[in-house]
Amino acid sequence: MALPKSIQSAATQIQPFIRKTPLIHSKAFSELTGADVWFKLESFQVTGSFKARGATNKLLSLADEEKANGVVSASTGNHGAAVAYAAGKLGIDCTIYVPDDVSAAKLENMKQFGAKIEVHGDDCIKAEAKAREVSEESGKIYISPYNDPFVMAGQGTIGVEIESQCQGLDAIIISVGGGGLIGGTASYLKSVWPEINMIGCSPENSAVMIHSIKAGRVLALESKPTLSDGTAGGVEKDSITFPICQTVIDESVLVTEDEIKQAMILYIEKEHQLLEGAAGTAVAALVKKKDDLKGKRVGVVICGGNISLDTIRELLK
Amino acid sequence: MALPKSIQSAATQIQPFIRKTPLIHSKAFSELTGADVWFKLESFQVTGSFKARGATNKLLSLADEEKANGVVSASTGNHGAAVAYAAGKLGIDCTIYVPDDVSAAKLENMKQFGAKIEVHGDDCIKAEAKAREVSEESGKIYISPYNDPFVMAGQGTIGVEIESQCQGLDAIIISVGGGGLIGGTASYLKSVWPEINMIGCSPENSAVMIHSIKAGRVLALESKPTLSDGTAGGVEKDSITFPICQTVIDESVLVTEDEIKQAMILYIEKEHQLLEGAAGTAVAALVKKKDDLKGKRVGVVICGGNISLDTIRELLK
Numbered sequence: 001m002a003l004p005k006s007i008q009s010a011a012t013q014i015q016p017f018i019r020k021t022p023l024i025h026s027k028a029f030s031e032l033t034g035a036d037v038w039f040k041l042e043s044f045q046v047t048g049s050f051k052a053r054g055a056t057n058k059l060l061s062l063a064d065e066e067k068a069n070g071v072v073s074a075s076t077g078n079h080g081a082a083v084a085y086a087a088g089k090l091g092i093d094c095t096i097y098v099p100d101d102v103s104a105a106k107l108e109n110m111k112q113f114g115a116k117i118e119v120h121g122d123d124c125i126k127a128e129a130k131a132r133e134v135s136e137e138s139g140k141i142y143i144s145p146y147n148d149p150f151v152m153a154g155q156g157t158i159g160v161e162i163e164s165q166c167q168g169l170d171a172i173i174i175s176v177g178g179g180g181l182i183g184g185t186a187s188y189l190k191s192v193w194p195e196i197n198m199i200g201c202s203p204e205n206s207a208v209m210i211h212s213i214k215a216g217r218v219l220a221l222e223s224k225p226t227l228s229d230g231t232a233g234g235v236e237k238d239s240i241t242f243p244i245c246q247t248v249i250d251e252s253v254l255v256t257e258d259e260i261k262q263a264m265i266l267y268i269e270k271e272h273q274l275l276e277g278a279a280g281t282a283v284a285a286l287v288k289k290k291d292d293l294k295g296k297r298v299g300v301v302i303c304g305g306n307i308s309l310d311t312i313r314e315l316l317k
Numbered sequence: 318m319a320l321p322k323s324i325q326s327a328a329t330q331i332q333p334f335i336r337k338t339p340l341i342h343s344k345a346f347s348e349l350t351g352a353d354v355w356f357k358l359e360s361f362q363v364t365g366s367f368k369a370r371g372a373t374n375k376l377l378s379l380a381d382e383e384k385a386n387g388v389v390s391a392s393t394g395n396h397g398a399a400v401a402y403a404a405g406k407l408g409i410d411c412t413i414y415v416p417d418d419v420s421a422a423k424l425e426n427m428k429q430f431g432a433k434i435e436v437h438g439d440d441c442i443k444a445e446a447k448a449r450e451v452s453e454e455s456g457k458i459y460i461s462p463y464n465d466p467f468v469m470a471g472q473g474t475i476g477v478e479i480e481s482q483c484q485g486l487d488a489i490i491i492s493v494g495g496g497g498l499i500g501g502t503a504s505y506l507k508s509v510w511p512e513i514n515m516i517g518c519s520p521e522n523s524a525v526m527i528h529s530i531k532a533g534r535v536l537a538l539e540s541k542p543t544l545s546d547g548t549a550g551g552v553e554k555d556s557i558t559f560p561i562c563q564t565v566i567d568e569s570v571l572v573t574e575d576e577i578k579q580a581m582i583l584y585i586e587k588e589h590q591l592l593e594g595a596a597g598t599a600v601a602a603l604v605k606k607k608d609d610l611k612g613k614r615v616g617v618v619i620c621g622g623n624i625s626l627d628t629i630r631e632l633l634k
Contacts, residue, residue, distance in 0.1 A: 019339075022336075022339075022361070027429055027430075028429065031429065043589070044339070048589050105586075112344055112345065112348065113344075265626070268591070268626065268629070269422075269625075269626050272360070272365050272591050272622040272623055272624060273590065273591060273622070274585070274589050274590060274591055305589040305590070306589055307589060308586075309582070309585065309586050309633060312585070312629065312633060313633045316626060316629060316630045316633070
């Protein structure tokens with residue numbers, strides 16, 4: 001099934017489990033940029049990030065036997081909470097592997113959805129390796145955060161909603177990590193609005209997909225710490241998101257940590273809403289590209305709102 | 318026309334100009350309290366507070382000649398922004414009187430909706446007196462923040478939405494200032510769910526309506542400073558909201574400044590959303606009354622989200 005079609009079908013499937021999030025016109029950012037700015041508020045999604053869409057679509061796609069077997073995943077953040085949420089809703093047994101330095105707040109977030117947590121290793125890579133090992137031994141399906149057609153189709157349902165919420169957009173700005181969010185959303189929106197300019201953005205400190213697109217192959221690059229922890233990290237060598245991102249991303253923007261920070265403060269000040277660093281990356285790209293966007297209708301995906309009190313404190317210091 | 322009927326009619330009238338805000342189930346606050354907690358997010362309303370509802374309904378009710386004459390109001394906060402917003406939408410000339418110590422952020426907020434601002438006097442009472450004087454001299458209608466049946470009916474449209482968004486509530490907690498929000502919302506909800514327990518709350522530092530209900534007459538009481546600036550201040554002696562609040566408020570809760578502060582931090586931490594002090598008052602009342610609310614379906618109106626960066630900084634210090 002072509003991706004836009006499978007995204008449409010995902011939108012119908014997951015609808016009982018997720019929120020149709022608001023697309024709001026921002027007067028403040030429109031005045032600030034000279035563009036007509038629309039924010040898609042996934043900060044408002046169940047679990048506080050778009051990841052609930054992909055995880056729900058993936059778990060719904062499993063055969064009854066696979067559902068009965070249970071699933072495993074690895075994540076300290078939004079994907080872990082999303083898998084835990086969807087598994088809870090669908091009555092699927094679920095174990096999330098996390099490294100031993102996971103924050104108490106993130107653990108609590110995953111536990112509240114009823115997931116079993118296994119602490120393994122001292123970083124995310126080891127926790128993920130363990131989850132994959134358990135998956136192979138037990139036959140429990142491993143739920144990837146982005147390298148999966150059902151996960152990507154689920155994230156793309158944001159595009160289906162945006163289509164129904166406005167009269168069209170000239171450009172849309174989406175943060176890029178593993179490429180599931182932009183791959184799905186862009187594939188759908190380009191199928192209905194072929195002229196839309198798809199702008200992918202990442203922090204300079206971790207922009208593996210964007211550098212890989214420029215190189216024409218998936219690069220193994222180290223990442224530096226970034227406020228945009230939701231997009232940070234590597235891309236799997238054979239990720240299905242890579243050729244799709246190559247096709248759908250028209251333009252890319254890299255932003256510095258200070259640009260992300262300033263954009264987050266500006267958004268909190270003007271919109272009176274919270275956002276996490278990965279969403280701040282998209283707002284920073286909007287501000288950075290404003291001269292090119294004047295007079296255009298621009299969507300910006302606020303991909304999540306899961307920010308800790310400590311990070312807010314740090315931002316506003 | 319009976320109030321519930323005029324509220325229903327208001328809901329239809331204002332619908333093109335305001336947002337139907339989400340009513341979301343809070344897992345975190347449900348676990349924390351043992352109740353089944355639903356937040357009605359007026360923090361998400363256009364202008365960031367419920368006040369847009371009442372102001373829009375009032376301006377829509379004016380005769381063509383009155384609309385052509387223009388309106389005046391006085392406010393440094395949410396009501397001023399709401400009148401400015403509604404006037405802008407309806408093409409009505411609008412002047413807002415503000416005291417000379419108004420913050421730059423609040424001024425900017427009102428100006429962005431196209432209102433004319435007149436600075437007059439060194440406090441809100443003088444600014445309001447001036448607005449009323451101009452109203453009498455010029456024939457421009459003065460838009461009261463609460464003492465007006467159309468304003469109260471507009472605020473009550475929150476009840477119409479809540480009715481359509483859940484299966485019923487056993488109790489609802491609403492912050493009380495002039496009484497427009499609780500008067501309208503409670504009147505409507507009691508007409509459809511007669512058994513609902515209506516809990517009004519105010520900061521100890523400024524609880525004029527609640528003390529007045531206890532005394533059986535509107536009291537002239539001084540207010541101390543409070544985080545809940547949106548509810549603070551006196552109640553007009555002849556306010557139409559007073560007899561209605563006497564009838565519909567079943568129970569009242571007073572909260573301290575520290576309780577408001579802790580509730581705001583807790584809400585930001587658990588919900589990853591911002592709220593202003595008046596909404597923090599309702600969350601504080603929920604926490605304070607939790608032993609009485611166990612096992613019940615409880616709505617809490619998050620009446621606004623207009624919080625400044627400085628106040629967030631102060632909270633998280």
